[in-house]
């Protein structure tokens with residue numbers, strides 16, 4: 603196991619570790635069990651084969667790293683990076699249980715500026731690149747992990763309007779609380795920062811990629827086992843959670859009415875599988891010309 607903690611831990615990396623880790627752990631069943639329906643749609647079509655060397659950037663709890671390890675087998679390898687060791691602990695435990703711990707190396711690191719060896723066939727990131735402090739630096743660093751003609755695939759959210767599972771709850775919370783101020787502490791540029799096709803194409807070109815392609819993925823997401831679970835998730839994480847957190851005491855005073863309003867809205871999406879709402883992302887692929 604490697605541990606590379608960056609000297610100059612960025613403000614965003616600190617935010618992930620201090621504020622978001624406990625909330626992600628509490629709602630792991632949604633983040634892993636609910637959101638992965640989404641990447642499942644494209645996983646089998648990824649160009650990853652037995653014996654390949656794969657990097658999984660911002661791997662979180664490590665579930666995709668484990669799937670890659672099962673795909674590349676003992677002749678391949680997976681390097682799974684995240685800036686929060688608390689997430690990687692889950693990955694190490696689950697990889698062992700799945701019998702693929704010899705194939706995966708979990709590395710605690712800030713991906714931006716990480717000294718990769720350019721030997722990997724495939725570099726992947728599911729909802730991780732949107733939080734880079736400097737997206738071009740992060741994307742360039744990911745490219746540096748690839749051999750010539752190696753492929754990078756990232757999945758990023760499209761706009762908030764295309765993602766009612768985040769947009770609707772934010773709108774409701776904003777009926778009661780002010781928007782976060784300019785100086786709000788955040789986890790980085792944010793979930794929708796890579797929604798714009800033209801801008802991301804430019805970022806990828808500057809970072810040195812070619813053969814850039816976008817594919818839209820629309821999928822339902824399970825955002826809570828029941829209305830109470832979904833309300834708790836929304837007030838803890840995402841855009842609604844940010845408004846709530848930043849409002850401090852005012853949010854606590856209005857807590858009951860906000861919960862009532864959210865519950866009324868989210869209950870409309872109740873199904874036998876839990877609260878299920880629509881979401882939309884980009885699968886963006888690009889190559890390292892070398």
Ligand SMILES: C[S@@+](CC[C@H](N)C(=O)[O-])C[C@H]1O[C@@H](n2cnc3c(N)ncnc32)[C@H](O)[C@@H]1O
Nearest residue numbers: 660661662684685686711712713728729730733
């Ligand atoms: C929304 S989560 C996605 C996690 C996982 N890929 C998934 O789809 O469940 C974003 C992840 O990126 C990680 N992350 C954010 N900025 C990072 C950085 N600069 N370097 C490494 N990891 C980072 C966070 O710690 C978090 O685990």
